[in-house]
Amino acid sequence: MEGLGTTLGLFALTLLISLPLGLLICSMRMSRILPVRWVAELYILIFRGTPLMLQLIFFFMGLPLLFPGWVMGRFTAAVVAFGLNYAAYFAEIFRGGIQSIPRGQYEAAQVLGLSRSQRFFRIVLPQVVKRVIPPVGNEVVTLVKDTALVYAIALSDLMREAQVIMMRQNNLNAFIAAGLFYLIMTSIFTVIFNAIEKKLDYYKI
């Protein structure tokens, strides 16, 4: 059951890193300073454009080849790869949300004398949250299942443990248990995100 802890830990830490990092990269991606924007664009290109498994293997095995002596533990490498990868997706989701807010909203706020930060935090952000909840929920559910990819660097997560037990016991029990666990996790998050959506449904756009 240690594998369960690994899966849950990886899941939680990935969200903890990728959500704020995604916001940062999103703001860089929308920066007026071109080089800053280029950095963010390159980041998104790389992390969205290559397989997560490739990134996982790179951080665990590739980096030590580049910098001999610099070794990351399996779990750390997994957290870094997942965090950086998901941040790229969240950055693009946030950007879509921010850009979907009509210009008239900014203009009305500006004419009323609201400062830049007031415009963002009082007018734009609350509306962005409502718009990005469905795609963010989608990513979170995907992440629950993506954690199983860590088998590529031989990290003992729920999936891998289930496989080992299955081979040992020569039956499907552990395998079914693992499947049920993923199902329960994704169901819980689906329910949570539906509830948030419903709570934000007090106004129509």
Place this chain on the structure above:
Amino acid sequence: MAILEVRDVYKSFDGVEVLKGIDLCIEQGSRVAVIGPSGSGKSTLLRCMTGLTDIDAGTLVIDGQTVASTQEGRAVYIRENERKAAQAKLGMVFQNFNLFPHLSVLENITLAPRCVLGRSREESAARAMELLDRVGLAAKANNYPGELSGGQQQRVAIARSLAMDPQILCFDEPTSALDPELTGEVLKVIKSLASETMTMVIVTHEMGFAREVADHVVFMDEGEILSEGTPEEVLIHPKEERVRAFLDKMLNI
């Protein structure tokens, strides 16, 4: 006394000249209607006045304070905070209302007085209720904009502008996005403001309304002011052929 002066203002977007040397003087307490065909630069002029768009060249004077002036062929604005203070004297009502959908009607009106003027919740709410009463929507204070008709939304937008105590209220085609049967209620509210000696600049396609409410009419075409004067002079006995042609087209629909 002129509360707003626009002198020799130029503005282009991507090489297309939208304003070609606009001169306009708006007297305190006057009600100016700006008319003219689509794309003639009416809305851009309004946006330049309210600070939503920066002018390329020319002079902008608000209530005696020069906000922008031409130096070496380009308009230079005064310091950001001074400019903000001067432009706060202008309110704006948009064609598409632009109410904040996530805030209730009351919050839409109280947000800026609280955030910008630092008024208390109670004070701003009391004032908001007064304004809502004036536009006939006191009963909708706790509704959200999405639950209101277009006409009601525009009336809330007017109340929201008034809450900031502007000296000049600008209307950018306030009824163009409304169903014909809803324009009446909005025009009625604007008319009631007109009788309260508020300075108003109204970009509109409603010729009858312009004639009734305005004491000064400005006709714009292709980025220039072609004609201006009393409604009588511009709308009833237009001297310019171009104005006459436009009015004929507008009135013969």
